[in-house]
Amino acid sequence: MHNLEINGVKIPFIFEENNDFPIVILRLVFRNCGRSYDEIAGLAKMFSRVLNEGVDDNFFKELEFKAINLEASSGFESLELSLTCLREHFEFALKHLQNLLLNPRFEEKILEKLKINALGELASKNSDFDYLAKNLLNKSVFENEEFQTPNDGDEKSIKELSLKNLENFYKKNINLSNLIVILGGNLSEEKSHMLLNDLLSKFEKGSKNSQKQYGFCKKIKDELLIKKESEQAYIYFATPFFAKFGDRDLYLAKIALFILGQGGFGSRIMEEIRVKRGLAYSAYAMLDMNASFSRIFGYLQTKNESAKEAKKIVKEVFENFLNEGVSEEELIQAKNFLIGSTPLRYESLSKRLSMAYSEYYQGLEFGFFKQELKLIEKVELQELNSYIKKHGELLNLCFASVVNEA
Known part of the structure; x- marks a missing residue:
């Protein structure tokens, strides 16, 4: 590089x-x-x-x-x-x-x-x-x-x-x-x-475009789009996340979001929405960080008559996550997956080039993602839960749904 x-x-x-x-x-x-x-x-x-x-x-x-x-x-x-x-x-x-x-x-x-x-x-x-x-x-x-x-x-x-x-x-x-x-x-x-x-060599030098920054709205919103032909409720949600590339503790966010909703089966969102209540086939919440904006972004699909209940449960999951933190078992499982799955992210030339570009894009040193695994491995439960409690903005959940009735 x-x-x-x-x-x-x-x-x-x-x-x-x-x-x-x-x-x-x-x-x-x-x-x-x-x-x-x-x-x-x-x-x-x-x-x-x-x-x-x-x-x-x-x-x-x-x-x-x-x-x-x-x-x-x-x-x-x-x-x-x-x-x-x-x-x-x-x-x-x-x-x-x-x-x-x-x-x-x-x-x-x-x-x-x-x-x-x-x-x-x-x-x-x-x-x-x-x-x-x-x-x-x-x-x-x-x-x-x-x-x-x-x-x-x-x-x-x-x-x-x-x-x-x-x-x-x-x-x-x-x-x-x-x-x-x-x-x-x-x-x-x-x-x-x-x-x-x-x-x-034949291309113009030109001038470099400056990086834009966008802020999340300050009001909590719950928008509905009524479509009579919709047989399901399509629910998207997001919260602001006050972090940026280069933060020394960003690896803690990766662990936290894996546990909250990015880890598929076993994640809080999936367990509460699908496993315990059977309200959706799939539900997730993921860290969506870019140079221009940062947020937590999620999705689920459920029956129209279950839409309000599903949104209520998502809010409860976020509140519990912020207030109670995660368990030792959840931390161990998240560490094992994030560390154990790393070879898959480097198994092909195209994947390795993409990882290297991501490091450049985020302003990191070449090879940082592999070094970060050592930090993840050493994370203690109290350290992670303290980090989660700092992010009270997680409760500012906004929803946007397509349903066939209000």
Whole structure:
């Protein structure tokens, strides 16, 4: 994990040479240019759709013939291109990737086709009650404009998008200053430097977008969306969580949330909602930390007539967790899982690269997650329960539900 220097810009570079298989994995991540930076809702997503059209009708046919996988995607914070191929085709793939990034297909007929596709997908999602409930939650707990529509945008914003918007997005965001490179596979670091320099040397330096921060709403909310055709209640919930990347005691949050709701069977939420009362097939609560916001996020699905009871139980679980803490047995089980499952998180090249990127993203030293296991192993019950009691914000639960009756 170090820097590439191209055109006077230091680009974070995560690399692993691995000769187990003759493959190469490349990820180009453009930070701080996802949905949260859209001038019009859905702009970043539409740009990623444009990239997935190639530069002409033969672009992806040529890649598929050599079993090269290339895909663009966008999230709330960033936009990413992922490339996977055999080592023998890597240089061929890089030439196509460079051509794509230098010559996006800004054509009116392409944009109109993509708008129709996006509107069609949006229409189908309007009958996806999970999707609707999750969006309702985001709109409720984050009052910023960026959360009022999903990554794809809404019908109005999609129709509003123009080629000019896409071109401005491209000029502002797709540059060396916003870029992070993740590369691994069957090639040497020296060779990778040479190939990446050839790939990126033609790109603009640009300017780095600043990191945004979002705060959780201060009011406790319980929003309902009535859908008569819904046969179940789709319940999403969230609380603020006052923590940030780099906190020395963040490993305690990972243990606590595993016990509360992230650990599947045996977690508090699952035990109370499913095992004891049979109200839902699945229920969870997880730590959702990002550079731009932090929260605890959860979900369950139950019968419409059981929705109020289920929400009441979730509140009781959170209250008991804060007031009573966890047991010695729960702590031991959580430690055993978090430590014992670690090898699975590093078993493939793609997983190791993702873990290394997560460490960079969180501002941590390379290899920190493995060092953190020693801290987890030494955690005492009193230490963990004291940490939990400090987070009284856990009781500020907000709900958003899709049900067929109030």
